Amino acid sequence: MNIAILCFGIASISSVSGIEKVFVDMANQFAQKGDTVYSVWNDEPGIAPYYSFLPQVRQINLGLGKIKAPMRYKILREVAKGLHLNITNYVDKYKTERLCQSIRNKIDISDIDIVVCYEFNSVMVANKLFNGKMPIVAMCHNSIESQIATLTPLQRKEASKVTIYQVLMPSFVNKARKLIDTKICYIPNVVKPVPDNETADLAADKKIYKITMIGRIDKNQKRPLIAIKSFLEIASRFRNWELHFYGPITDQQYKKEIDEYTRVYDIHHQVIYKGITNNPMNILHNTDIFAFPSAYEGFGLSLTEANSMGVPAIGFATAPAVNEIIKNNITGFLVEDEKEFTEKLAMLMENKVLRTQMGKAAHRAMDEYSPNIVWGKWSQLLNKLVTENKKGR
Template sequence: MNIALLFFGIASISNVSGAEKVFVEMANRFSERGATVYTIWNDSPGVVPYYPFNSQVKQVNLGFGKIKAPVSYKVLREISKGLHLNIKNRVDQYRTDKLCQAIRKQINLSKIDVMICYEFNSIMVANQLSQEKIPVVAMCHNSVEDQIASLTTLQRKEASKVTAYQVLMPSFVDKAKKFLNTDIYCIPNVVKTIPDSFVADLSLCKKIYRIIMIGRIDCHQKRPLIAIRAFLKNASRFSNWQLHFYGPITDSEYKQKIDEYIKVHDLHHQVIYEGITDMPLNVLHNADIFAFPSAYEGFGLALAEANSVGLPAVGFAAAPAVNELIEDKVTGFLATDEDDFARKLTLLMDNRALRVQMGKAAREAMKTYSPDVVWGQWEELLQKVVHKRIDE
């Protein structure tokens, strides 16, 4: 099978974010399973992907960098937004046309069996290239509320043209059906099986115990300050506990707010920002609890990786995807608010046996998302849409 993966909604392929990781991982795994894979994105010339592709994967960077549409198109777009006019976005269409022209010059589309889109910009490109002759599968990498419900009426109409739309959690299927008129399938992210040597031994008696957070430093989705405040409410009782948080700073003002809060309230210097880690498994291996204060997720790769290493987690009951990955009182705790988050952290910090019990349950739960299971589901979906188009 010849598969084209399209990803145009990113700032750069050199980013360390989860969607870029899934993009590269999918390309590598499909190629290993015998497919010919074309990865197509647009970045500045010569930019190197943060996550490495296998040598078999055909990499196509269109090389435009940021595409600047005519000023008149931008003005019209802003006027239509202000007046809530339901008209075509000329800026998006300009970029789509430019990307499509470049792809046609570099890819023989007659050889492509199916196209997979990573976000809405790629959907527009794929639909224009396909002309309903090539099956198109779209992916939703975050919650339905964040990535589908937020589309305009015209964008939802465009998204409904795809052959199939993939979402990450079972509860997202019915939510997506409220906005899209196409087939919806649930296929989760892959969670790698972790070797026993990397599994956290929570039974050990330690001088220092660690709570870990991994995620972007931003105030809208990842919200690390909530977990920091929750930890510091009771940190004075737990002098041998520390909270280490990792991730790129995407909101410098929010990071400054975190720093100021830590300076005032972290009396025993128990909260430490570690920057970006290239070795998350090593970090998680030496941890005891995973804190995950996200407002919403599409899946929560960092949470899943922590679970697979055998760490119990604390998240929020109202957070989409988080409230499905964490089984409350089994693999961790789901909190109702910040004070409850603090209470749930304290329960785990106070009880080593509970940490061990929940950690084992969390590791077992992640087997549902093993590579063989998830890539098998993807292959089944792709075969289905390709054969459906042939039958038509």
Template sequence: MNIAILFFGIASIANVSGAEKVFVDMANRFVKEGHIVYSIWNDEPGVVPYYSFLPKVRQVNLGLGKIKAPIKYKFIREVAKGLHLNVTNYVDRYKTEKICQSIQEKIKISDIDVMICYEFNSIMVANKLANGKIPVVAMCHNSVEAQIATLTPLQREEASKVTAYQVLMPSFVDKAKKLLNTDIYYIPNVVNPIPDNAIADLSADKTIYNIIMIGRIDRYQKRSLIAIKSFLEIAAHFPNWELHFYGPITDSKYKKEIDEYIESHDLHHQVIYEGITDNSIGVLHDADIFAFPSAFEGFSLALTEANSMGVPAVGFSSAPAINELIEDNVTGFLAKDERDFTQKLSALMKDKKMRIQMGKSAHQAMNKYSPDEVWGMWLRLLNRLVAENK
């Protein structure tokens, strides 16, 4: 197959985040399987991807940089937003036309067998290029509530034109079917397996035990401060425990709020911000508990990496995806609210045997997300769609 993978809803391909990693991993796996893959994105000329493509992947950076639509289109868009009008977004349409023109200058569209879109911007481009003649598969990289339910009626109409829409959790299928008029498929993300002899040793006696939190510093989704407050509420009772949190700062005001809270409440310097890590597996190998206070997720790579490493996690029962990835009282705890989060964290910190047992269960639970299983699901879907189209 000739596969085009499109990703236009990012600030830069040099970003360190889950969607960019999946974008590169997918391209690499498909070329390993013998397919021709075009990975297409738009960035400033010469920007190097953070994650490495294999040499056989045909990398296409359109090099247009930030596309600036005419001011009149922006004015119409803002008026429509303010009045809640369901009208054409001329800014999106302008950008779509520019991107389509650039792609057609670089790739022969008739050679493509199937297109995969990483977000709504790519859906608009793929639908226009395919013109009903090439199968288009759209991906949902977050919860349905966060990515599909937030689309306008016109955007959902556009999204419903794709041949198939992929979601990350089984429960997302029915949710998506209520919002879109196309076929919905469940395919999770890949969780790279950790050998049994390489997982975190939760039985070891340590001078310092570690709670790890990995995720961008973001007030509305990742909510790092919730876990920090929970830990510091009980930290005086656990002098040999520390909380280390990692991730890019995408909300500087929120980071300042976190810093101020730590300064006034962390009496024994037990909370440490470590910045961005490019070695999450190494960090998790030294973890004893994974704290994950997100409000919602699609399929968290950080959480599943922690589970694969054999580290139990604490999350919220109200959080989509998290409440399916964490099996309550088996692979970790699902808290009802912030007070319960503190209590669950304390329970795990007190009980090493519980941590060990939950960690083993978490490690075993990740087998169903192995690369062979997940990429097999993808290739079966793509092969079927291409065969039906021909």
């Protein structure tokens, strides 16, 4: 099977973010089992991927860099937005045509059996390239509210042209069906399993216990300051605890807000920003509680990695995906507000037996996301679509 995997909605292939990781992992998985895989993205020429592709993956950086549409198209787009006009977005159209032209110059598209699109930019490209003659699978890598619901009516019409949309949580299926008119399927992300004897030792006595956060330093979605405030509210009671947070700074002003807050309230210097990590599992192995104050997620890779390592988590009951991965009072806590976040954090910090018990339950709960199960679902889906397409010719 010849698979083209398109990913045009990322800042850079050199980024450490989750979508880039899944993009590379999927390409490697199918190449490893013998499929011909074209991984296609657009970045500045010569930019190296952060995550490593296998040698047999056909890596194609279109090398166009940031595509700048003519100013007249941008003006038309802004006028349409301001007047709420349901008309063609000529900026999208221009960029799509440039990407399609570049792909045709680098790949013989007649060789492709199926296309997997990582976001809506790729959907537009695939629809134009193949015009309904090839099965197209679109992926939704975040919550339905943050991705599909934000599409314009014309964009939803475009999204409805794909063969099937894949979503990451069971509850996302019905949400997506209300917004786009195509088939919807649920396939989660893979969570790398951790052997039972390699999980975090939460029962051990330690000089310093750690709360960890891993994610972008971002005010709207990841919201690390919520957990920092909760911890510092009770930190004087727990002098042998520290909160470590990791991730790229995508919101400089928000990072300054965090720095100023900790300067004033972190009296004993218990909150530490550790930058970007190359080895999250090693960090999680030395973690006692995982704080995950996101407003929404599509899946939450760092959350599931923490659970796989046997670390309980605290998240918000209102956060899509988070509220399905964390099993309340079993693998961690789902809270309604920041006050309850603080209360549940203190409860876990002072009760080693409870966090050990929840950590073991979290570790077992990740079995449903094992590579064999998830990649098996993907193989079954792609083979089915390719077979049906060939029969229909």
